[in-house]
Amino acid sequence: MSVTLSIRFLTGRFHATPWNHQVNEGIVEYPPSPWRILRALVSAYYYLSDRPPRDRLCQLVTQLADSLPSYRLPPHTTAHTRHYMPLRKEGKETTTKVLDTFVVFDRATTIPEKAPEIQVVWHDVELDDKQRQLLECLCHQLTYLGRAESWCEVSPCYTTATACNARPLGAYEVAAGETTRILVPLSQSEFEGFKTALGNVERPKRAKWRIPQDLLDTLEVDIGELHRQGWSGVPGARWATYTIANNSNNVRGWSVTERQAIARPTLARFDLSSNVLPPLTEALAVGERFRQTLMSRSDDGSQAMETFSGRRKTGEKRQNQRHAWYLPEDSDGDGRIDRLWVFAAEGFGEDAVRVLCGLSKVWAGKAFEVQTRLTGLGTLEDYRSTTIRQSRSLLGCSRIWRSLTPFVLPRHPKKKIDPDTGWQVDGVQWQAKHLIDHLRSVWAIAPLADVRVLSDSDIDCPYPWHAFRRRRSSGKGHQSSDRGYWIELEFEKEQCGPIAIGYGAHFGLGLFVPDL
16 A cells, blocks of 8 residues: 555646755756655644644654655646846846746646646555544645645545656666656654764854754754754755656647637636725626726727627627626625626637736726726636635535525516416516526526525625616616516526626626525
8 A cells, every 4th residue: 555645736837946946046846855745744734723633743744754755747847937026226226037937737728627636656654544634634735835826736545556757766776767856854763863963963162953853843944943043954854866757758739729629718807906895786887897998998999809898790789698797796795896707608819818917997987996906817617616616706606596686687577477387477587597598508507496586684785676776877788677686596406606697697787696
């Protein structure tokens, strides 16, 4: 049996500066050293809400340190970005160049479960049940490895070892492929020898170093503290040479067909800031103003982009609902709009992305003025992490969804009753069901099981329905009346957002949040 850590880098990149190097040297540590991995696990231990005894953590890291792991590495290459950081020197404004070097994996998907994976395999290591439970808790707590840009998901497994393409080199072994030196923790016997040697060495007069008591003691030490104690190296660690098979290197170039096959971003997230953020009752106005601003910025002199306007070059209105939806959100529940999602099922092309990136302000006369910042661009799958799925976000998941903004009927209710459902034809429930059925042709939505009409007291909203703006300032749209309704949708199975139906649904009316 063996212990294996599966590390998936969600952005397809691994950023880490090796020990004894400075970030601007343009060198990246690869594969992730066992020393770095154990330090990350120790760091995660102090974020646990219910921490087990420290001895158990010490036993875990000591067992993992007793064996040098092997790696299964995906195809990769290295790349870097550079930017010029402004600074003031001797009274003058100048810049300094900063490099960011990283490992890039062959990532042709935006689905986290299919992100490139590194497997770190400790052969012949046996953990008992308590240690396994602790290791799983620590892995669940880890969100990045290396620098903070290296977002990752880590999970352990205990099956028999898989084939590895990077392993430690023996003392007298000649490497057949590429080699690299990485930092590894001392084994238990090596650490005892290290402590004994330190005790026999005469301490220099100015030395402030303290002899660590165990391996965990060395893994916990802050780098600044190491420097203050006067260590010339890293106590409790040594360098090990690893050989890496050639087939783990060199990401192959993507063909034009493969580049086109990669999903275009369908979702842009804007965070809003202002002295006074617009209230949720102005959702329709905010959504409209976002559309107008993006249309204006994408207008090449003849027409705005169809993705933002929802109209073809002929002026005809598009009916497939795959153009942009502007969905305001109150993410902190204070009754004010602090976020807006721009969602287009057809995806944003390069020109549309350029327009989205350039949006920094939305202004609507005396009504509101907000600064906007694009903080996310990807697909729905990119944002459906466990945290969002279990929240009251527009992108959350639930079988029950409740109104966030009022549902305004596009059609006038009729007097007759639908014999199949028992609902009034073109009534609130009838129209909600048919609008959901219509959306099912645009993106995957589960069938509806029931629709319930609620009152103001049934909704967790600080405003009554009549406080909301319910009529667009410009443009057309089918609307039966200004009356708004709170409703609850029950799907046959769990459904993920966003969900918006009714008059003004593209601009913030008829929005729903999951009922958790």
